[in-house]
Amino acid sequence: MKSPRAAWLRIAFAAVVVALLAPSTGLARDDDDVSTEDILHMVDGRELHGRILSESKTQIVFEIIDLKLHMKSRRTFRLDEIAHIERGVEVETAAKPKESIRTRESSDEPEQPRYGRARPSSDAQNLPGLYLVPMKGQMGTDIHPDVYREMVDDIRRLNPDYLVLELQCQDTEDRLYTRWGEEERGFDSSTFLDSYRELVNLFRDELRDIPQVMWVHDSQGISSVIAMAWDELYMKPAARLGGIADVRKNFNVSDEEVYAKFREAYMAWLKGFAEYGGYSLELIDAMVLPEFTLSASFKGREVVWALNDRGEFLVDDDDENTVDFRAKDAEDLAISDGTVETLDDLAFLLGYREYRVIEGEAEEIFDRYVKSWRRNSDNCKTWWADYQQHRGWASGDETLKWLGRAKIDVEKIIRAIDRYEAVKIRLQTELGLRRFDLVTIVEQLREQIRSLRQQQRGGRGGGGVGRGGTGVGR
Amino acid sequence: MKNLIRNALVCTIVGCIAAAALGGEAVQIRLNDGSRWRGEISDYVELKILQQGIEVVFQGRMVAAAAYHVTIEGDIAGETRRKTVFKNDILSIRTIQAQEAGVVESDPARPNRPAGAVKKATPDDRTPGVFVLPLKGQVGTEIRYNEIEMIGEEADKYGTGQIIILLIDTNGGLVLEEELIIEAIVDIKKRHRVVAWIQKAISAGCATAMVCDEIYMMTEGTAGSVTTIRGLQHVPEEEAQEGIDFLVEVAKMAGHSEHVARCMKLKKFLCSYDKDPQTGEVTFYGDLSGEFILSDEEHNLTFNSSEALHCGFSDGTADTGEDLAKLLDLPRWHEKSDYGRKIADRWYRTVERANDEIPRLMARMDYWKTSGSAQERIGALISIYQDLIKWIDRAPNVTRFRLPEKEYFQRQIAELRKQLADLKKAQRGGGRY
Numbered sequence: 001m002k003s004p005r006a007a008w009l010r011i012a013f014a015a016v017v018v019a020l021l022a023p024s025t026g027l028a029r030d031d032d033d034v035s036t037e038d039i040l041h042m043v044d045g046r047e048l049h050g051r052i053l054s055e056s057k058t059q060i061v062f063e064i065i066d067l068k069l070h071m072k073s074r075r076t077f078r079l080d081e082i083a084h085i086e087r088g089v090e091v092e093t094a095a096k097p098k099e100s101i102r103t104r105e106s107s108d109e110p111e112q113p114r115y116g117r118a119r120p121s122s123d124a125q126n127l128p129g130l131y132l133v134p135m136k137g138q139m140g141t142d143i144h145p146d147v148y149r150e151m152v153d154d155i156r157r158l159n160p161d162y163l164v165l166e167l168q169c170q171d172t173e174d175r176l177y178t179r180w181g182e183e184e185r186g187f188d189s190s191t192f193l194d195s196y197r198e199l200v201n202l203f204r205d206e207l208r209d210i211p212q213v214m215w216v217h218d219s220q221g222i223s224s225v226i227a228m229a230w231d232e233l234y235m236k237p238a239a240r241l242g243g244i245a246d247v248r249k250n251f252n253v254s255d256e257e258v259y260a261k262f263r264e265a266y267m268a269w270l271k272g273f274a275e276y277g278g279y280s281l282e283l284i285d286a287m288v289l290p291e292f293t294l295s296a297s298f299k300g301r302e303v304v305w306a307l308n309d310r311g312e313f314l315v316d317d318d319d320e321n322t323v324d325f326r327a328k329d330a331e332d333l334a335i336s337d338g339t340v341e342t343l344d345d346l347a348f349l350l351g352y353r354e355y356r357v358i359e360g361e362a363e364e365i366f367d368r369y370v371k372s373w374r375r376n377s378d379n380c381k382t383w384w385a386d387y388q389q390h391r392g393w394a395s396g397d398e399t400l401k402w403l404g405r406a407k408i409d410v411e412k413i414i415r416a417i418d419r420y421e422a423v424k425i426r427l428q429t430e431l432g433l434r435r436f437d438l439v440t441i442v443e444q445l446r447e448q449i450r451s452l453r454q455q456q457r458g459g460r461g462g463g464g465v466g467r468g469g470t471g472v473g474r
Numbered sequence: 475m476k477n478l479i480r481n482a483l484v485c486t487i488v489g490c491i492a493a494a495a496l497g498g499e500a501v502q503i504r505l506n507d508g509s510r511w512r513g514e515i516s517d518y519v520e521l522k523i524l525q526q527g528i529e530v531v532f533q534g535r536m537v538a539a540a541a542y543h544v545t546i547e548g549d550i551a552g553e554t555r556r557k558t559v560f561k562n563d564i565l566s567i568r569t570i571q572a573q574e575a576g577v578v579e580s581d582p583a584r585p586n587r588p589a590g591a592v593k594k595a596t597p598d599d600r601t602p603g604v605f606v607l608p609l610k611g612q613v614g615t616e617i618r619y620n621e622i623e624m625i626g627e628e629a630d631k632y633g634t635g636q637i638i639i640l641l642i643d644t645n646g647g648l649v650l651e652e653e654l655i656i657e658a659i660v661d662i663k664k665r666h667r668v669v670a671w672i673q674k675a676i677s678a679g680c681a682t683a684m685v686c687d688e689i690y691m692m693t694e695g696t697a698g699s700v701t702t703i704r705g706l707q708h709v710p711e712e713e714a715q716e717g718i719d720f721l722v723e724v725a726k727m728a729g730h731s732e733h734v735a736r737c738m739k740l741k742k743f744l745c746s747y748d749k750d751p752q753t754g755e756v757t758f759y760g761d762l763s764g765e766f767i768l769s770d771e772e773h774n775l776t777f778n779s780s781e782a783l784h785c786g787f788s789d790g791t792a793d794t795g796e797d798l799a800k801l802l803d804l805p806r807w808h809e810k811s812d813y814g815r816k817i818a819d820r821w822y823r824t825v826e827r828a829n830d831e832i833p834r835l836m837a838r839m840d841y842w843k844t845s846g847s848a849q850e851r852i853g854a855l856i857s858i859y860q861d862l863i864k865w866i867d868r869a870p871n872v873t874r875f876r877l878p879e880k881e882y883f884q885r886q887i888a889e890l891r892k893q894l895a896d897l898k899k900a901q902r903g904g905g906r907y
Contacts, residue, residue, distance in 0.1 A: 190645065197673075197694055204693075205793050229694075257701050257708035257774070260741040264776040265645070265676045265699040271778045272694030281778060436830070440837045451846065 037065065039086040040077065043328065046238040048075075052087070060085075129358040130347060131160035134366045136168040139186030139223050141422035143169065145198045147369040154361045155207060162350060163203070163212040164343070165230065171221025171243055183430055188222040188247045193269050196222070200229040204276055215346055216241055216336070225284065229276035234346055235327040235336045242324025244270075244287050279335065280305040286316060286323040293317045296333055303334045373420040380416050380427055383409045387441075400452050407445040414438050500634075500664070501539040503561055509803070510789075511567045512667045512687065514635050515539060521546065522566040523559050532557065533570065568803055569602070569635075603808035604637040604669075604799075605629050608818045613647025613678040615871050616825050619654035621817050626662035628813045634665045636810070637802060640686060642670055646677025649702060649717065651871075656685045656724060663687060671798060672697050672788075676776070680738060685724045690798055691779040691788045698776030700738040714739065731758035734787060737768065737775035745769045747785050756786045828865055828872040835861055852894045859883040859890075 040048040040062060050064040061076050133151065135143050155163065171185045203212060214230035220243030227233060227241065235241065247270070251262035267288065271281045282305040286294035295311025297304045309317055315333070316323045330336040340346045347355045387409035394402035417424040417435050427433040503511045513519065513536065520533045534548020534557070543560045607625040609617045622640070629636040640659075659682070662668055670683035671690050675697040683689050683697055691697065702709045702717045709717070718739045725735035736743035746764030748757045762770060768785065769775040782788035792798035795807035809815075835858050842854040866873045866880045877883075 194674075200694070201793075208793075253706050255703075255707050257741060258703050258706055260772070260774040261677075261699045261701040261703065261708075264774045265696065268696035268698065268776040268778055269674070269694075272696055275693050275779050281780070436833055436837075440834060443834070443838065444841055447841070447845070451850075 035091055036088045037091050038062070039089055041083045041086070042077075042081055042238075043083045043326075052085070127354050127356045128161040128352050129158070129356050130162045130164050130343070130352075131155055131158060131358045131360050131362065132343075133163055133165045133362050135165055135223075136217075136366075137370060138184050139169055139171075139188070139221065139226070140192045140195065141187070141373065141425055142370050143186075143199070143223070144422060145195055145202060146421060147366060148199055148202055150365050150369075151360075151362050152202065152206065154365070155210070158358050158360050160210060160358050160360075162352075163207065163210050164346065165203070165212065165214050166217060167214060167219055167223060167227050168217040169219055169221060169223035171223075171246070183426070186221040186223060187425065189250055190266065190269065192222075193266075196226050197269075197272070200226065200273060200276060204229060213346070213350060215340070219243075222247060224287070225270050225273045228279050228283075229273040231277045231279075233277070233336045234338050234340050234349065235330055237327050237339050237341055239327045239339075240324060241326075241330055241335070242287055242322070245290065245322040247288060282307050283323075283335070288322060290318070290320055290322050294323050301334070373422040376416040376420055377423045377426045380413045380423060381431065383412050384427075384431060384433065387413075400449060400456075403445055403449050403452070407442055407449070410438050410441050410445070414442070501536065501544070503539075503544065503564065503567060505564060505566065506562070510688065511569075511803070512635070513569050517635065518570050519546065520568050520570045521559060521564055523563045532559075601808050601810075602804050603810040604639050604802070604804070605811055605814050606639045606641055606809055607814035608641045608643070609679070609682065610641075610643040610818070611822065611825065613644055613655070613682070614651035615647065616822055617644060617647065617655070617679075617682075618651060618821065618871055619658040621814075621821060622655055622658040622662070624817055625814045626658070626666065628811060629662075629666050632810060636666045637669060637804075638662065638666050638814075639669045639671050639798070640682065641673070642675045642679050642683055643673040644675065644677075644679035644682075646679050646699075649678065652678035652681050653720070655682050659685045660727075669802065671792065677701070681721055681724060684721070684730055684735070685728055687728070689782070689788045690790045690792050690801060691777075691782055692793050693779050693791055695779045695782075695788075695791075696776060697782060697787070698738045699774050700735075701740065701774055708740075711740065730787065733758045733760045734768070734775065734785075736760070737773075741769075741774050742771055743769070744771060745775060749784070754786075758785075824869055825872055828869040832862070832865055832873065832876060835865075848897060849894070852890045852897070856887055856890050856894075859887050 037049050038052045040046075040050075040060070042048065048062065048064050050062055053061040053063050055061075057079075059076055059078050060082065064075055133148070133155075137143060169186060211232075212230060213232040213234060214227050216227055216233065216235045216239045218236070218239045219227055219241050222244065224241045224244055247266070251259060251266045253259050253262060267284065270288065271284045274281055274284050280303075282292075282294065285307055286292045286305075292307045293309050294315040294317075295306050295309050296313045296315055297306070297311040298313075304311070313333075325333070325335060327336065327339045331339050338349050340349060343357070387406050390402045390406040390409060394406065413427070413433070414435065417427065417438070424435060500514050501512070501517075505511070515536055515538065517536050518534070519536055520531065522531050532546060532548060534546040536544055537547045538545040542562070543558050544564075545558050548557065605625055605628060607621060609621075611617055625638055629638055655678075659668055663686075667688070668686045669688045669690065670686040671692070672679075672683055672695040673692045674695065675683040676699050678700070680697045680700050689697075700721060702714050708714070718736060721735040721739060722732045725732055731745070731747075733743070733745040737745040744759075744761050745768040746759050746762050747766050747768065748759075748764045749755070749766065750757075757764070766785065768781070777787055779788065779791045783791055790798075790801040792801055795809075799805070799807040839855065839858045842851050842858065845851065846854065860883075862873075862877060863880055863883050866877060866883075
């Protein structure tokens with residue numbers, strides 16, 4: 001016979017288990033409608049889950065709940081952005097489609113082909129192999145020719161059937177997608193265009209024998225032009241392609257002739273990328289310069305673009321704004337070859353019912369590079385603060401000691417700059433630090449240290465700190 | 475100076491015409507498909523000609539060329555005979571070796587050249603190939619006429635008729651250097667085929683490309699925006715007129731439209747063209763009456779590769795050496811020598827070092843003007859001034875707008891040496907400085 005104490009323990013245990021399990025059902029919410037949510041089906045193909053906070057005749061204030069990140073954000077949408085609304089949908093039902101995809105990908109059980117396509121294990125050598133190339137983050141730093149040059153050997157070694165370039169760059173801050181600020185805006189000056197051209201040459205010329213596809217997860221800013229260097233382009237349903245208008249700052253001068261010279265040169269460089277992809281050059285005009293009207297006419301499957309309103313379909317006649325494309329528009333207007341959510345879908349549209357993802361080193365190379373330069377960049381900011389502090393402490397008996405420390409701080413920054421172009425770029429834009437200034441500081445510190453040591457040897461000792469460290473802060 | 479250059483150019487053009495009229499060495503044949511062959515009298519060639527509606531292949535040595543026909547000497551029915559062929563009947567033409575034409579020459583390189591002037595041909599030399607000179611950076615600093623002259627001299631060693639490729643990647647630069655570069659190219663064109671291969675030819679870079687025999691562009695290539703500016707202001711039109719005339723002359727000399735040249739200079743000029751759908755012949759207009767508008771009053775003409783190809787500004791689009799070899803009618807991409815790449819790289823590195831070291835020397839100079847003991851200061855400044863003089867000698871293109879004249883530093887050094895001598899004298903005499 002069991003003791004009453006054991007019975008009580010079992011009851012207590014059961015109570016604890018129930019308490020622990022309750023939140024995991026996902027239904028433990030405070031208010032009445034905790035088990036339901038509203039779903040906005042946007043005209044661009046996005047499906048947003050959350051709650052409608054308020055509605056008016058023209059707009060809806062919506063609280064978006066990101067189930068993956070457990071984050072909430074509040075957005076206001078115009079009604080014409082919304083295709084239709086589902087209200088009061090049960091949370092479990094709503095979450096199922098996304099969950100099912102994830103489960104299938106991570107499950108150990110054999111994959112069930114969806115629409116006849118599947119992604120078997122990467123050792124199935126007889127299947128066509130896709131090599132995924134990440135292009136994510138900031139244009140000019142994260143996305144830099146250096147890191148992709150490192151990948152070329154791996155690509156050559158594995159000889160894939162297709163290169164899939166996954167582009168995700170957002171210049172325009174969007175709280176739903178990113179917490180990045182101004183410092184994460186992509187670089188678009190002419191120097192950087194040269195670097196992007198090198199990047200495009202690397203893939204489109206050096207690796208031209210391997211078929212390539214650009215898969216845009218989202219692109220806002222100069223990355224959109226770079227994406228157009230690939231003739232085969234697909235977009236995710238929520239992806240954008242545009243946000244280039246800001247590049248106008250690169251040729252914004254008051255003299256009319258000089259403006260025309262700079263503008264046409266800069267625009268020609270941008271159009272050079274579109275030439276690679278075989279896109280109409282008029283698209284670039286309309287995406288950068290608001291004064292252009294853009295319309296499209298359809299000749300069979302071909303779209304003929306014109307910078308006027310005489311086409312069959314008027315895309316933009318707003319003199320204040322430039323043209324951006326959402327995934328659906330891009331597909332309808334034959335800028336993208338299709339809208340695909342998953343790699344399975346993309347492979348299917350590329351003509352592969354079955355495929356394998358080649359386990360290359362691209363992701364590793366890219367992640368290692370991004371983490372490393374960003375860590376170095378953060379360290380440099382710390383070292384710069386250290387330098388200033390140590391410089392301030394350099395007086396009296398400890399002058400030599402702190403000048404030496406200050407010199408080491410700056411030398412560490414120079415080493416980081418020499419290793420990563422990205423660090424050099426970020427320090428210049430964020431702190432106004434140029435390599436030249438840093439080298440000058442080191443030289444002057446060295447000279448001061450030498451002079452102080454000489455004085456000490458001569459028995460005079462001590463001594464103040466001469467000037468130095470000037471010429472920075474631009 | 476400009477007048478001098480213009481006179482030189484005019485003389486060159488007149489000279490070329492005279493040379494052609496007198497049956498000189500260089501020959502250029504433009505075929506019906508728009509392609510061009512360049513060579514010289516006495517070259518061995520293989521012609522594909524249309525004879526009474528039938529394609530006939532004929533090999534031999536070119537002995538004469540006139541406006542409408544060429545004369546070839548070769549094996550006809552077992553005998554060496556001369557045959558006159560009308561240029562219009564030529565379907566294709568390529569240069570071949572004497573052996574291919576069944577002729578054995580004592581000097582296989584160029585029989586009509588003095589033996590001493592021709593580099594002894596190696597098997598590799600006989601492979602048709604090119605000389606590449608990268609022109610990357612700013613015209614006037616990284617890009618100079620000196621390297622262009624040097625590549626011409628290098629090509630001379632292999633005999634006339636070599637193909638020199640100027641690989642252009644520049645946003646432009648100094649007008650003064652542009653004129654010297656054009657002068658150098660015009661001179662080399664008398665002996666060789668000079669080809670511009672454009673990645674980016676903006677401003678002075680475009681003028682450089684326009685004077686070449688042929689222009690090829692990379693897919694992303696750009697060419698144009700030749701407006702002369704001073705800082706962020708354009709040069710007034712009356713002052714710019716000389717530059718416009720100069721570019722028009724350059725354009726005409728290389729067979730480009732003067733309207734194209736004008737539109738690259740100032741936006742007020744207009745340009746459009748018609749293209750014959752049958753022959754592909756392009757007619758340019760200085761207004762907007764043509765079917766295809768190149769530049770209206772709002773724009774400064776800058777070409778992309780597709781536009782340039784369509785209107786004939788470029789002769790083709792090539793992204794790799796192999797692509798270009800096909801367009802140049804070469805069997806494969808072969809660089810006869812890496813001399814051009816080496817000299818360009820050497821100068822590029824010198825400029826890089828100068829750009830790095832000169833500002834550092836200037837910063838050092840500022841520092842030492844107020845630091846150290848008098849003796850230390852004087853010694854350091856003398857050393858810095860001497861280094862700056864070395865840079866003025868070594869890279870005048872880099873220093874000319876950044877440093878005072880060499881004489882200034884020499885005088886400064888003399889002054890400092892005098893101060894040092896006085897100081898030592900005072901120290902020896904027990905006095906104070």
